Amino acid sequence: MNPDLRDLYQxxxxxxxxxxxxxxxxxxxxxxxxxxxxxxxxxxxxxxxVEGGAVADIRFDGVGCAISTASASIxxxxxxxxxxxxxxxxxxxxxxxxxxxPEPEExxxxxxxxxxxxxxxxxxxxxxxxxxxHTLKEAIDSQNEGSVTTE
Ligand code: ZN
Numbered sequence: 036m037n038p039d040l041r042d043l044y045q046x047x048x049x050x051x052x053x054x055x056x057x058x059x060x061x062x063x064x065x066x067x068x069x070x071x072x073x074x075x076x077x078x079x080x081x082x083x084x085v086e087g088g089a090v091a092d093i094r095f096d097g098v099g100c101a102i103s104t105a106s107a108s109i110x111x112x113x114x115x116x117x118x119x120x121x122x123x124x125x126x127x128x129x130x131x132x133x134x135x136x137p138e139p140e141e142x143x144x145x146x147x148x149x150x151x152x153x154x155x156x157x158x159x160x161x162x163x164x165x166x167x168x169h170t171l172k173e174a175i176d177s178q179n180e181g182s183v184t185t186e
Contacts, residue, residue, distance in 0.1 A: 044150040052101035057111035059094045068181040070097075070170030072162045077103035081170045089118045095167065102151075102160055107167035109147045119175055126168045133164045 061067075061082035070079045077099030084092040093115055095107045114122045128143050135155030154164045162185040173181040 041153055044153055047150045048101055048105040051105035051108040055104055055108035057094050058096060060096060061092060061094045066174045066177055068170050068174035068177055070166045070183045072166045072185040075100055075163050077163055077166050079107050079167050079170050081174045083174045090114050100163055102163040103166055106164045110167045113148060130165060133161050
C-alpha cells in the first residue's frame with residue numbers, strides 16, 4: 036500500500052474512534068448481542084432493529100481499541116438500510132479484506148470499509164476489526180439477545 040494512502044486510512048480510523056457514528060443504545064423492539072475479544076480486551080454491544088428483512092436502525096456501545104471502535108462505527112454506517120442478505124455479503128467481503136484474501140474481482144463497493152485493508156498486515160488486530168461484525172451477525176441471528184467471543 037502506498038504510504039500516503041496508509042496515512043489517510045490511519046487518519047480515518049482515528050477520526051471514527053474519537054467520534055464514533057451511531058454510538059449509543061436502541062430503545063424498544065430490537066435485537067442485541069455482546070462481543071468480547073479477550074486478546075485485546077475489546078467489548079462491543081450491538082443493537083439492531085430488523086424490519087422487513089432489512090436493517091432499519093443500528094447502534095453500538097462498548098469499550099475497545101481505536102480499531103475496534105472505528106470498525107463498529109463504520110459498520111453501522113455501512114449496514115444501515117441494507118438487507119440482511121447484503122449485510123452477510125459485506126461481512127464475508129470485509130473478512131476476506133482484513134485477512135488479506137480479497138476477491139480478485141470484487142464487485143461489492145466497500146466504501147469506507149476499505150480503510151481496514153492495512154489490518155491484514157497485523158494478524159493480532161484482525162479480531163479487533165472483525166469483532167463488531169461477528170457481534171452483528173449474532174444479534175441478527177438471535178431472536179432477542181446473544182453473545183460472541185473471538186476465542
Ligand atoms: Zn482491539
